[in-house]
Amino acid sequence: MSITVENKTCTYCGICADICPMGIIHSPTEAEIPFVADSQVEWCISCGQCSAFCPSGALKLQKDRDISPESAWKGIEFTQDLLVSYLKSRRSIRNFKSEPVSIETIEAMLDAARYAPSGGNGQQVQWLVIHDPEKVNKIADAVIEWMRTLAGGNHPMSRHVPNLIAGWDAGNDPICRNAPHLLIPHIPENNPVAEIDGIIALAHVDIAAPAFGVGTCWGGFVAMATKGSKKVCELFDLPAGRKPSYALMFGYPKYRPVYIPTRNKAVNIWQ
């Protein structure tokens, strides 16, 4: 990937060179607009920062550029207050309506998550959407089956499983909370950077979901079972060379939070 800089519109501000994470854009001089040396083109990670921050729009990656953030916001001012309140209002949802979330809505949420950061702009995260509630239930059943093997053992979960199994046997679903859908980011098997990319992308879906009227709950039990249960992984049936990163239950919330619960104060070390 390389850049093109329009001679006439470039203001020679040098921001592109300043912000390039790979340091391959040469600062403009009086005689020369910013450029990437041919020998360094291969280092470009196509993150698009140079193009996104170019104040005059002179610099383009040889790739389409989306519209500016301001026009995407359609005149809404993202005040600090609004955004912080939104983040504080996000809650886990554990009771869902049976009404399904449409494929279009899910695709729109996943589309937003494409813009999550990823190590080296690797964009390695792909999605498994378990849309069929019966399959979600089958996965919960397989997680419980795995938990039955842990009871009385030394696994960190062993202490908790009797309660969860008892809940399941009584006809409840403490694993997937009877959510209609389950979302699994999946990543390449042998890419340590992608491990965190999957979690970050899922966090972006989690944060975006309330804007679509969708409620979410992180599926810690499901995620744990993917490390211990062959059956759960087989049910995911991911393409060869891919592994699940985490799990998120989602659907339309049955109840809505009325208050924001208290949280511990932030503990900060300043240096």
Ligand SMILES: Cc1cc2nc3c(=O)[nH]c(=O)nc-3n(C[C@H](O)[C@H](O)[C@H](O)COP(=O)(O)O)c2cc1C
């Ligand atoms: C990594 C992770 C795993 C979680 N796993 C589960 C889970 O398996 N089941 C569940 O009901 N909630 C799960 N949660 C939700 C937490 O219990 C919840 O985030 C926490 O109690 C704070 O509540 P809030 O999300 O409403 O602020 C998980 C959350 C995280 C971040």
